[in-house]
Amino acid sequence: MTKGPDTSRSRAGQGAAQARASRRPMRTDGEATRARLLEAAGSLFAEHGFAETTNKAIAAEAEADIASINYHFRSRAGLYREVLVEAHRRIISVEELRAIAGSALPPEQKLRAFIARIIGQGLDGQGWHARVLSREVLSPSSHLDVLPVAEIGAKMEIMLRLLSEITGLAPDDPALRRSLFSVLGPCAMLVVAAPRITPLADDVLGMGPEVLVDHLCRFALGGLRAISGTA
Template structure:
């Protein structure tokens, strides 16, 4: 008797994507603790077994949502593509700022930024450790770029301070609270090229000033 080989369901990836989208929207709206698998299944129009099949568990689903949010936020491949490119370091900085601003302005109503913000402000049991898995490589790439601009060694404390000063506005743009008024709300309504140019000029000026101080022995 011939054995029938069952082919994978062609709609499997579509179902997984639908669950991921529904879960992301719910986690963004009510938080991880309040978004049950049943609610996700209802929103995605699937049964509970589909969630377990694709993600293994509720925590597995949440980690997959964080992965997707992080990918859309600033994926390691984005950083590698820009920081390792064969072009002047200042142009790499400009390209990185433009990428961040475009992501912030285009995605400020999307769930992925709100999920990341919620995880950072109110950490879940496993989320923080999961988000930190790619942090050392991202930090190394940024240090390499900023070192090119400032001529400060990557392991110098001054360069670490530079990273905080330069990237803090990026983080605010990407995951800051989306109120209906205030400075962030105004900035998100501005043309992307104006915001990018402003942030780039401030970042470059600060990096170059710190590099001069370091060369004169005023930094460490």
């Protein structure tokens, strides 16, 4: 009589193969391609803007297939929106801001650490993040609305709690919310607008980060003390 297949041995072989597969590291080719596309797009969008940057140029810069843009980001617009979110994170991420706010530093020093981070990242000429945000803020597109949803909301809540520590005002106090814009406005101006309004800003930017951070902190704290009635 002809014997049938040894199913127990077959099942054992399959189990061993599955075990070997489970021990293999996960492929990161897709993650690497996505990261290259994001970097290439960020650099090109910063230099040429969204409208003037093609999928072909992005793919060539990233050494990737054009189809990979749609695969990872659905479209060039989807890629641009991810670039905007990434640019905002590189200025300061939610995790970095939480670390500053949750540190053992006095509240005034926490504010200084925050401002130092913003100015340091914004004036870093090596990155594309500030230039991308500069283009978008000075000439907004329909894609700018991704930032409040993805990044700005969480960061605002952390900053309001920090300003509450400094002033004694409740985080939901309208005066504190107005103060937040007063604190962030000069920082945003230096990061986003100043590089594009030279020579008007040359003298200010040439002072160096430490001088700028010191001035912005003193200016912000003076206003916060006035609002809280402790000036």
